[in-house]
Amino acid sequence: MRISVNVDGVTYADEVEPRLLLVHYLRERLSKTGTVIGCDTGNCGACTVHLDGHSVKSCQMFAVQANGHEVTTVEGLARDGKLHPVQEAFRDNHALQCGFCTPGMIMQAIDLLADEPDPDDETVRKGLEGNLCRCTGYQNIVRAVQDAAHHMRPGAGPRLEQHTDEDITAKQPVGGE
Ligand code: FES
Numbered sequence: 606m607r608i609s610v611n612v613d614g615v616t617y618a619d620e621v622e623p624r625l626l627l628v629h630y631l632r633e634r635l636s637k638t639g640t641v642i643g644c645d646t647g648n649c650g651a652c653t654v655h656l657d658g659h660s661v662k663s664c665q666m667f668a669v670q671a672n673g674h675e676v677t678t679v680e681g682l683a684r685d686g687k688l689h690p691v692q693e694a695f696r697d698n699h700a701l702q703c704g705f706c707t708p709g710m711i712m713q714a715i716d717l718l719a720d721e722p723d724p725d726d727e728t729v730r731k732g733l734e735g736n737l738c739r740c741t742g743y744q745n746i747v748r749a750v751q752d753a754a755h756h757m758r759p760g761a762g763p764r765l766e767q768h769t770d771e772d773i774t775a776k777q778p779v780g781g782e
């Protein structure tokens with residue numbers, strides 16, 4: 606199938622197999638290897654990207670489902686050589702150790718902050734509960750998200766993060782072999 610998808614501000618037109626997962630399309634076709642695969646089963650959140658400004662697990666949707674949409678990966682967050690405030694906060698608060706969960710954590714945190722501009726500890730933990738970290742114990746991640754919140758005006762951030770409340774739900778891959 607032919608798809609046209611905007612990824613990190615660039616529009617790509619590609620022929621893809623109908624069952625190609627979005628995360629494989631991003632990594633293997635577009636070399637967007639900043640988006641990583643932890644489990645491939647929707648459990649860890651490492652593959653989280655934004656679809657039209659809302660976080661989705663890119664191992665849980667097909668590339669064809671992104672046809673006509675805008676995808677933002679962690680590689681598309683920096684602007685003019687400057688890190689996104691959430692990226693800066695993760696760095697400043699030592700919110701990563703091995704860093705494997707970090708791209709997904711950051712993408713999920715940005716989505717959380719779009720809805721909750723000043724989240725308390727519990728709100729951050731609940732908002733990130735679909736993203737697993739095996740290293741940090743989460744405390745510095747929570748601190749980083751709250752720090753980022755203080756550095757961001759409500760709704761601030763890249764254009765793609767200034768989304769409306771329209772809910773875009775990633776569809777589960779259907780059918781089986
Ligand atoms: S790789 Fe997608 S949720 Fe784990």
Ligand code: FES
Pocket residue numbers: 700701702703704705706707737738739740741
């Ligand atoms: S920093 Fe290693 S999994 Fe989170």
